[in-house]
Amino acid sequence: MNREGEEMRDDVLRAELSELEVPEHAPDFKARLRAWLEEDVASRDSLPGSERVMPLPPTRRKRVTRRRYAWLPAAGAAVVAALVVAIMIGEPGVTPRVATAAEVRGAVAQAWATADNVRGILVSQSSAPPDRKQEERRWRFVITARGDVRLTAITRPGDIVYDADDNIERGLNPSESISDSDVLFGSEIRGLAPGPPDQTSSITALDRALGSVVRALAASRGGDVRETTYEGREAWLLETDLPVPEKDEEFWPDHLEVVVDQETGFPLRAIASNSGKTIYETRIEDLEVGGALPQDAFTIGFPPGVEVFRSDAGFRRVTLDEARSIVGYDPLAPRSVPEGYELSEVAVAKRAGATGPFEGNPATTKAVSLSYRRGLDQFVVTTRLVGDSASAWSDPFATGEGLVRAREEKRFSSGALAGRNGELVIDPLVEPHVWALTQDLVVTVSGDLTRNELLQVAESLETR
Amino acid sequence: MTHERKPSPHTSNERKSTTKKYETDIAADERDLVARARDGDVDAFYSLLSRHDRGLRGLAYRLLGNQDAMDDALQESYLKAFRALPKFAGDSAFKSWLYRIVYNTCLDELRRNRKMGIVPIEAASNRPDGRADPADTATENVDLAAALATLTPETRAAVLLVFGDGMDYHSATEVLGIPRGTLASRLHRGRAQLRRAMDTAQGEER
Numbered sequence: 001m002n003r004e005g006e007e008m009r010d011d012v013l014r015a016e017l018s019e020l021e022v023p024e025h026a027p028d029f030k031a032r033l034r035a036w037l038e039e040d041v042a043s044r045d046s047l048p049g050s051e052r053v054m055p056l057p058p059t060r061r062k063r064v065t066r067r068r069y070a071w072l073p074a075a076g077a078a079v080v081a082a083l084v085v086a087i088m089i090g091e092p093g094v095t096p097r098v099a100t101a102a103e104v105r106g107a108v109a110q111a112w113a114t115a116d117n118v119r120g121i122l123v124s125q126s127s128a129p130p131d132r133k134q135e136e137r138r139w140r141f142v143i144t145a146r147g148d149v150r151l152t153a154i155t156r157p158g159d160i161v162y163d164a165d166d167n168i169e170r171g172l173n174p175s176e177s178i179s180d181s182d183v184l185f186g187s188e189i190r191g192l193a194p195g196p197p198d199q200t201s202s203i204t205a206l207d208r209a210l211g212s213v214v215r216a217l218a219a220s221r222g223g224d225v226r227e228t229t230y231e232g233r234e235a236w237l238l239e240t241d242l243p244v245p246e247k248d249e250e251f252w253p254d255h256l257e258v259v260v261d262q263e264t265g266f267p268l269r270a271i272a273s274n275s276g277k278t279i280y281e282t283r284i285e286d287l288e289v290g291g292a293l294p295q296d297a298f299t300i301g302f303p304p305g306v307e308v309f310r311s312d313a314g315f316r317r318v319t320l321d322e323a324r325s326i327v328g329y330d331p332l333a334p335r336s337v338p339e340g341y342e343l344s345e346v347a348v349a350k351r352a353g354a355t356g357p358f359e360g361n362p363a364t365t366k367a368v369s370l371s372y373r374r375g376l377d378q379f380v381v382t383t384r385l386v387g388d389s390a391s392a393w394s395d396p397f398a399t400g401e402g403l404v405r406a407r408e409e410k411r412f413s414s415g416a417l418a419g420r421n422g423e424l425v426i427d428p429l430v431e432p433h434v435w436a437l438t439q440d441l442v443v444t445v446s447g448d449l450t451r452n453e454l455l456q457v458a459e460s461l462e463t464r
Numbered sequence: 465m466t467h468e469r470k471p472s473p474h475t476s477n478e479r480k481s482t483t484k485k486y487e488t489d490i491a492a493d494e495r496d497l498v499a500r501a502r503d504g505d506v507d508a509f510y511s512l513l514s515r516h517d518r519g520l521r522g523l524a525y526r527l528l529g530n531q532d533a534m535d536d537a538l539q540e541s542y543l544k545a546f547r548a549l550p551k552f553a554g555d556s557a558f559k560s561w562l563y564r565i566v567y568n569t570c571l572d573e574l575r576r577n578r579k580m581g582i583v584p585i586e587a588a589s590n591r592p593d594g595r596a597d598p599a600d601t602a603t604e605n606v607d608l609a610a611a612l613a614t615l616t617p618e619t620r621a622a623v624l625l626v627f628g629d630g631m632d633y634h635s636a637t638e639v640l641g642i643p644r645g646t647l648a649s650r651l652h653r654g655r656a657q658l659r660r661a662m663d664t665a666q667g668e669e670r
Contacts, residue, residue: 010655017623020612020628026531033542037509
């Protein structure tokens with residue numbers, strides 16, 4: 001094309017670019033900006049320049065709130081799908097806003113999806129039958145979006161560190177079987193799976209205490225929400241009733257309350273009760289979201305003379321291609337994942353620990369575990385060989401006697417599971433999951449997904 | 465927050481003279497507004513913003529891909545600019561300085577999103593609000609918006625500033641923080657990619 005032609009086409013390009021539609025600001029943009037600017041000016045008058053470190057404004061998508069602004073509701077697929085329960089959130093002089101339980105759940109989901117790390121003190125209280133003696137334990141905790149964990153006991157000696165880089169969990173703790181002993185034992189577990197139902201890092205326990213209860217609520221369809229204040233912080237209280245298996249009605253919680261911090265979207269307290277009596281309570285104190293961590297945040301040294309017990313959970317990080325050649329079958333992977341999720345880890349085990357009620361499932365052989373992460377959120381897809389007896393398999397996520405209260409039969413219609421039956425389990429006390437059997441494989445999908453997302457991921461599984 | 469220049473019915477010479485005077489007036493007025501904004505006059509700062517807000521909305525929206533992200537980036541950028549005004553020496557035009565802050569804020573946001581695995585341009589649509597396209601939306605514009613979304617953010621910004629916003633090369637290099645040669649190569653590459661993408665789209669329609 002000659003120069004004249006090029007210039008003519010440049011003119012066309014200029015004209016078309018200038019005609020592209022440009023969105024207007026949100027209606028409250030100007031008012032919000034003006035408020036921030038005026039606050040900034042006011043701070044100039046009250047503080048000398050060297051001391052003036054003003055925060056940047058909260059964003060719509062980060063959902064960080066400040067006292068002077070009404071909470072901006074999250075809008076995600078889960079939110080759209082959910083609830084009609086509404087509460088009024090308002091402040092003097094600000095038009096009251098209606099928030100739904102779904103929006104609260106959206107705020108929680110947003111918090112977990114965007115945080116790099118979370119720190120605080122975890123307090124756990126349980127009343128174990130038969131004497132229901134209350135026991136309180138306190139840990140300082142740190143978790144990161146990479147999967148690193150540190151749990152340091154406060155009420156007694158003890159330290160557990162999981163370094164996601166080398167996939168080793170190291171612990172220095174008194175023996176649980178020697179009561180009131182402060183003698184420390186070292187432990188080192190390598191080859192952990194990236195997530196359940198296989199043996200994984202202590203993040204699972206911590207995660208459950210911190211947020212998965214809320215996220216399990218998010219994945220379900222029930223629950224009420226109202227505004228409250230907790231430890232001086234504005235918060236939401238989510239409540240739901242739980243069905244109780246008849247045979248264990250005294251020991252199973254029939255009611256769950258979760259307090260969620262309005263400012264950060266993180267859970268602060270969870271109480272499970274039966275007939276009004278607390279069965280366990282977990283709460284978070286001194287919560288901090290984000291910020292720099294010390295370089296040695298996830299290292300631990302064994303003092304001389306400490307006995308170290310070493311074990312191997314059997315998983316090794318590999319590429320998907322390597323996994324295929326190791327297990328001898330094509331692993332299943334989702335064709336599509338919810339927005340923001342990325343494949344973060346592929347691990348494979350020729351043999352690993354058993355799963356299911358009392359670990360009664362057939363031995364795990366040739367397992368592939370795919371981990372997808374989005375901030376602190378994670379979901380995991382696993383496949384393993386069925387072996388000789390498909391009927392010997394129970395839900396791999398079930399523990400103890402395997403009582404699961406919210407089990408739904410599902411028949412899948414697309415992907416590698418098309419025509420197969422499976423189970424969807426959304427229970428606030430269990431990791432949200434789907435599991436199914438194909439002719440050769442046991443397949444699981446679990447983690448921080450809504451009910452619909454779990455099903456969509458399961459329906460999109462295909463050989464890779 | 466919009467500012468539009470209306471054409472005036474003058475002769476060519478009159479127009480040149482008027483335009484020059486207008487630009488001189490604008491520059492003087494801008495210096496005055498900058499000085500007042502630097503002293504904490506929020507209204508003066510608003511007047512400054514209103515002159516450039518439409519172009520900045522276009523840049524942020526085309527870089528980030530949705531209205532919420534655009535508003536977040538602009539809110540953050542405008543507050544940064546307000547706080548940094550005392551350090552604004554006036555070596556470059558206020559417009560270039562403000563555009564540079566917005567551009568860098570958008571790049572930071574894109575980097576954060578990449579870390580999280582979020583696709584930067586979530587909808588290669590011409591629609592700014594996610595609603596269904598009206599029937600009269602020009603197909604060419606949709607094609608162009610989609611084609612733009614295929615460019616890297618750095619190249620996209622160069623194309624938007626120079627071709628879309630009519631910014632001169634010198635100002636664009638200040639905004640993007642790159643040498644003139646790099647700007648030229650980004651424009652060349654961007655223009656070629658856009659044409660290919662649009663030709664392909666038009667070929668498919670035929």
